[in-house]
Amino acid sequence: MAAAPSEYIPSVYGAWVYSEYGKTANVLKFDPNVAVPEIKEDQVLIKVVAASLNPLDSRRALGLYKDIEGDTTLPTIPGYDVAGVVVKVGSQVQKFKVGDEVYACLSNSNEIPQYHAKNSHGDLNEKALVKPNRLGSLAEYTAAGETMLALKPKNLSFIEAAGLPLAIETAYGALERTELSAGKSVLVLGGSGGVGTHVIQLAKHVFGASKVAATASTKKLDLLRSLGADLAIDYTKENIEDLPEKFDVVYDAVGQTDKAVKAVKEGGKVVTIVIGPVTPPAFRFVLTPTGSILEKLKPYLESGKVKPVLDPTGPYPFSKVVEALGYRETSRATGKVVVYPIP
Structure with missing residues (x-):
């Protein structure tokens, strides 16, 4: 595996985690000692720079999907949207290298209860049966499959890029x-x-x-x-x-x-x-996140024809994730609520 110098990848990192279900204000806690994940051969390790919030973060924390086959197990790091820098790549990864600025939706399904729903053609969406990522983006590091990633458009900041993936793919x-x-x-x-x-x-x-x-x-x-x-x-x-x-x-x-x-x-x-x-x-509609959609839309993003829309109250610092989620839960947000910087 290719990797950044070892001193740049710690053995533990900080992340927001919940180990029981409930309102995010009650169950989400900061853990400074989460073990850095061992990436699989088709994954990359990302140093997270910015992340954004989605309604699913709060719904999953409430345990609304806990009894549905395919949901994640506890403890869980929430967060779907990520923008950051690749610091390590698996042996089978071909499209990305250490140092690449990337963004992605880390989820393997838009809505867990849709796992067994039929699409408009009457077929089961098999890819949506894969478990969603338990190691989300509200963390200093996260792992992602190569197929979920895309190179960040150069004209977009990490803040802007973090507000795109799940929403624009959906x-x-x-x-x-x-x-x-x-x-x-x-x-x-x-x-x-x-x-x-x-x-x-x-x-x-x-x-x-x-x-x-x-x-x-x-x-x-x-x-x-x-x-x-x-x-x-x-x-x-x-x-x-x-x-x-x-x-x-x-x-x-x-x-x-x-x-x-x-x-x-x-x-x-x-x-x-x-x-x-x-x-x-x-x-x-059931979303199966893929970096190919982001790649397809790259010309529109780079030309400015399609732009990220970010809530003006943000970005929220990493220390204020609970407050950011609380605001997003009011349904008053315009566009996406972003967390930045992430140390």
Whole structure:
């Protein structure tokens, strides 16, 4: 294995860990003595520089998925999104070398309860059966499989890159599943969130949608327009099921498929990424994270056509992870909440 000089890789590192289920404010503790993982031959060891938070971090800590086959075991280091520097590579790793600046989604599944759900073609998503990573990104070091990684675009900071992987991969993958293409229209429910902000941009600049509509609260309508939304809808004042026009695709990022199906054209597609009841003909998208999506989107990120959207309260320092999670749990965040710097 290639490795950085041994003095750069300690035997233990600091990480946020929970050993029992509950609210993150109660169960998440800082452990300064976590053993640095032994990487497998197809993995790399990453010195974490920045990480971002996702709803799954809090849900998993609550134990919502503990009885579902494939969930992680305790103790667990939370965190899916990572941006950092490769400090060691496994013997079979070919695409990355020590010193590379990389980013990735460390999860092997978007939503654990979807493991046994069928996709829109009626097939089980086998790759999503793999256990999610127990060694998450809210740590000084983490391990990741080569296939999950991509080189960080040079124009993005570690902070910006950390806010992308899970959200932008989920946005892209679900839009691809709906067969959105040039000339079609799309409505995004929850346009100001981590995923929704990317759905708007990708629909407009990557998939070539003819019209992009999105919902948000009153204060966030200008953000939607700045991201490329042709129609910014204030959900506190308008009901989407009462809109005079219908859309080819409705992307539900908030868990309202009952309303979403009333806003889609006949023969259109409704996709949701939120756990809970799904109203037909809507279907739930299951993300299998892969660095190939990040690589595919690299030209759009480097050109600035697609940009990370970060919550203005951040970044939060590594010592304030519990506070950062508490803020994200209020559902008031705009875009992604990032933790930086990580020592």
